[in-house]
Each structure stands twice: as C-alpha cells, then as structure tokens.
Amino acid sequence: SQKIEQNSEALNIQEGKTATLTCNYTNYSPAYLQWYRQDPGRGPVFLLLIRENEKEKRKERLKVTFDTTLKQSLFHITASQPADSATYLCALHTSAGNKLTFGGGTRVLVKP
Amino acid sequence: DAGVIQSPRHEVTEMGQEVTLRCKPISGHNSLFWYRQTMMRGLELLIYFNNNVPIDDSGMPEDRFSAKMPNASFSTLKIQPSEPRDSAVYFCASSQTSGSKNEQFFGPGTRLTVL
Numbered sequence: 001s002q003k004i005e006q007n008s009e010a011l012n013i014q015e016g017k018t019a020t021l022t023c024n025y026t027n028y029s030p031a032y033l034q035w036y037r038q039d040p041g042r043g044p045v046f047l048l049l050i051r052e053n054e055k056e057k058r059k060e061r062l063k064v065t066f067d068t069t070l071k072q073s074l075f076h077i078t079a080s081q082p083a084d085s086a087t088y089l090c091a092l093h094t095s096a097g098n099k100l101t102f103g104g105g106t107r108v109l110v111k112p
Numbered sequence: 113d114a115g116v117i118q119s120p121r122h123e124v125t126e127m128g129q130e131v132t133l134r135c136k137p138i139s140g141h142n143s144l145f146w147y148r149q150t151m152m153r154g155l156e157l158l159i160y161f162n163n164n165v166p167i168d169d170s171g172m173p174e175d176r177f178s179a180k181m182p183n184a185s186f187s188t189l190k191i192q193p194s195e196p197r198d199s200a201v202y203f204c205a206s207s208q209t210s211g212s213k214n215e216q217f218f219g220p221g222t223r224l225t226v227l
Contacts, residue, residue, distance in 0.1 A: 043203050043218030098143045102155040
C-alpha cells in the first residue's frame with residue numbers, strides 16, 4: 001500500500017542548531033515533493049518544492065533534498081529560531097492530475 | 113488579495129443536522145481542493161476541482177458528503193446528515209496550475225464540531 005511517513009514524535013531543538021526532518025514514502029513515484037509549514041489554528045503554508053530530477057533546493061535558512069532511490073526527502077532548518085516552531089508537512093505529487101498527498105507532519109519546537 | 117476565504121470559521125451542530133461549508137478561492141486560480149484534518153488521520157484530500165469541474169472525489173467518505181463549485185469564485189462542501197465522527201477541521205485550498213508547479217494556498221479552515 002502507499003504510505004508517506006514523517007516522524008510523529010516532536011523534534012525539540014536548541015536555538016541556533018540545525019533541525020532535520022525526514023519524509024519517507026513507499027509505492028509512490030512522485031513527480032515532485034513539497035514542504036509546508038502549519039501553525040496552530042491555521043492552514044498549511046507552502047515553503048519549498050523540489051522536482052524528481054533535483055537533488056537539493058534552498059530557500060534562505062531552509063534546505064530540502066530529494067532522493068528518489070531511497071524514496072526519501074530531508075528538510076533542514078539551519079540556525080533555527082524559536083519562530084521556526086511549527087508543524088512541517090511533506091506532500092507528494094504524482095504526474096497524474098493536481099492531487100497532493102500529505103504526510104502526517106512533524107512538530108518542531110525550538111527552545112531559546 | 114485576501115487569500116482563500118472560508119466560512120464559517122467555527123460550526124457547532126447536532127448530529128443529524130445539515131452542515132454547509134463555504135470557500136472563496138484566490139481570484140485567477142483554476143484548481144480548488146477540500147481537505148479534512150484530524151489528529152488521527154492527518155490532512156486528507158476529500159475532493160478537488162479543476163476549472164469548476166470535479167476531477168477526483170475518491171476521498172469523499174460517503175454519500176453524506178457532497179461538494180459543488182457553481183463558478184470560479186465559490187465552492188461548498190455539504191454534510192447531510194452530520195455525525196459526531198465528522199468533527200474535524202475542514203480546509204479549502206486553491207492553486208494556479210501551470211506546468212508542474214502546484215503550490216497550494218490554504219484558507220484558515222472551518223472547525224466543525226458535531227455533538
């Protein structure tokens with residue numbers, strides 16, 4: 001069966017350190033993968049998109065990698081700040097249609 | 113632009129009642145998505161429209177759920193009759209599909225409680 005797995009345990013990290021989140025998938029062949037941020041009581045907000053033929057993407061302090069052999073994406077927040085505390089969701093898009101399938105999300109808590 | 117607008121923000125109703133959730137997508141976007149989010153099941157796609165036409169409704173739980181998009185600026189999700197297990201946060205999202213870019217813009221959600 002198809003699965004998208006993110007670590008359901010919260011990630012507690014000290015301010016200034018790098019947070020690394022994983023997104024593993026099985027039985028999907030995504031054309032691209034997206035990462036979203038969700039704050040409590042709000043809808044998800046788009047952060048980054050990485051295509052199947054791209055290994056790495058960066059945006060400010062964020063970095064995403066995509067390994068289609070391992071079927072895994074890693075999401076890094078460098079020099080983390082308390083304002084980065086939120087839940088981060090990965091989402092897969094296959095080449096059929098506009099549909100996104102979301103993982104369960106990982107909550108990040110950055111402590112000052 | 114005001115972003116995706118959803119109403120109501122909160123809805124409390126009794127089992128058996130009809131519930132209608134409303135969404136106004138971002139102007140110019142041609143795809144609209146309805147999601148449901150719960151602690152147990154995460155964020156699930158219920159249905160999506162492209163150019164006002166329903167494309168994939170495989171996520172709609174059962175016949176009690178229906179969705180319409182009469183025009184490019186309005187969509188509704190209706191639950192009739194509602195049940196306590198329908199309690200969740202319902203999100204509407206829209207996107208402008210061009211090539212392979214598919215960034216979705218989410219509304220603030222409607223928190224539904226069915227007693």
